[in-house]
Amino acid sequence: MTEQTKAEQLVVAIDGPAGSGKSSVSKEVARRLGAAYLDTGAMYRAVTFAALESGLDLEDQDAIAAAVRAADIELTTSPDAQRVLVGGRDVTAEIREPRVSGAVSAVATNLAVRENLVARQRAAIEAAGRIVAEGRDTTTVVAPDADARILLTAREEVRLARRGLELNNSQSAEQLAKQVSERDKRDSTVVNFTEAAPGVVLVDSSDLDFEQTVQAVLATVAEQSGAETA
Numbered sequence: 341m342t343e344q345t346k347a348e349q350l351v352v353a354i355d356g357p358a359g360s361g362k363s364s365v366s367k368e369v370a371r372r373l374g375a376a377y378l379d380t381g382a383m384y385r386a387v388t389f390a391a392l393e394s395g396l397d398l399e400d401q402d403a404i405a406a407a408v409r410a411a412d413i414e415l416t417t418s419p420d421a422q423r424v425l426v427g428g429r430d431v432t433a434e435i436r437e438p439r440v441s442g443a444v445s446a447v448a449t450n451l452a453v454r455e456n457l458v459a460r461q462r463a464a465i466e467a468a469g470r471i472v473a474e475g476r477d478t479t480t481v482v483a484p485d486a487d488a489r490i491l492l493t494a495r496e497e498v499r500l501a502r503r504g505l506e507l508n509n510s511q512s513a514e515q516l517a518k519q520v521s522e523r524d525k526r527d528s529t530v531v532n533f534t535e536a537a538p539g540v541v542l543v544d545s546s547d548l549d550f551e552q553t554v555q556a557v558l559a560t561v562a563e564q565s566g567a568e569t570a
């Protein structure tokens with residue numbers, strides 16, 4: 341762990357469905373808290389990228405399990421400069437490509453992959469000490485003992501519209517549904533990110549703008565952890 345007093349340590353876990361604002365809101369909350377930021381989804385994307393590059397059959401559970409164990413993944417935890425390296429190669433942009441987004445659920449539903457990545461994520465949280473970690477199972481599996489646990493959500497039509505706007509409305513309704521609703525459907529076969537578990541606070545951003553959502557999350561962190569977030 342870095343040089344931090346006990347009072348400075350703070351673990352915030354945020355999960356929720358696709359397009360709910362997990363990554364953008366978590367990054368901004370991390371900046372305002374002077375905390376690190378862990379994008380757990382980037383790790384699933386990195387493994388998927390590595391498997392695709394090696395030409396592996398993503399449905400071959402054993403081959404993918406072996407690949408994750410061998411995967412050399414480096415992830416920076418600065419909310420201002422995120423970099424992802426696989427085997428020393430910078431794949432920060434490539435892991436966001438549609439071929440990875442379309443394939444990642446197949447890898448993320450492999451339980452051996454989840455076990456391996458959850459262990460790496462816990463180690464990253466422990467190493468940082470003061471951190472906002474986001475991803476579909478962070479409040480329930482990765483960091484159930486976090487100081488603050490939030491399920492960030494928004495109505496489906498709002499999430500679809502936000503993702504559409506993010507992509508300059510270049511996608512058809514069908515393509516958007518694939519990237520948001522269908523991915524959630526497949527992911528939810530192994531993780532529950534639609535209902536708040538006991539002790540997890542629901543923040544619904546459907547009728548909030550970005551800044552209001554950040555404020556709502558900061559207020560929830562203060563309430564749950566007792567930390568000063570203003």
Ligand SMILES: Nc1ncnc2c1ncn2[C@@H]1O[C@H](COP(=O)(O)OP(=O)(O)OP(=O)(O)O)[C@@H](O)[C@H]1O
Nearest residue numbers: 358359360361362363364502506545548549550553
């Ligand atoms: N409250 C909000 N109001 C308006 N736009 C928002 C709000 N929260 C997030 N956004 C925007 O919605 C889009 C989706 O957000 P983001 O990528 O953070 O979602 P996500 O939950 O991380 O999605 P995924 O799980 O698919 O990676 C981004 O363009 C982001 O800027």
Ligand SMILES: Nc1ccn([C@@H]2O[C@H](COP(=O)(O)O)[C@@H](O)[C@H]2O)c(=O)n1
Nearest residue numbers: 380381382384444445448475476477527
């Ligand atoms: N904790 C997590 C985080 C992510 N996943 C899987 O990775 C995919 C990509 O996540 P993004 O947040 O970058 O969109 C996601 O669709 C899940 O398949 C996960 O399983 N658990």
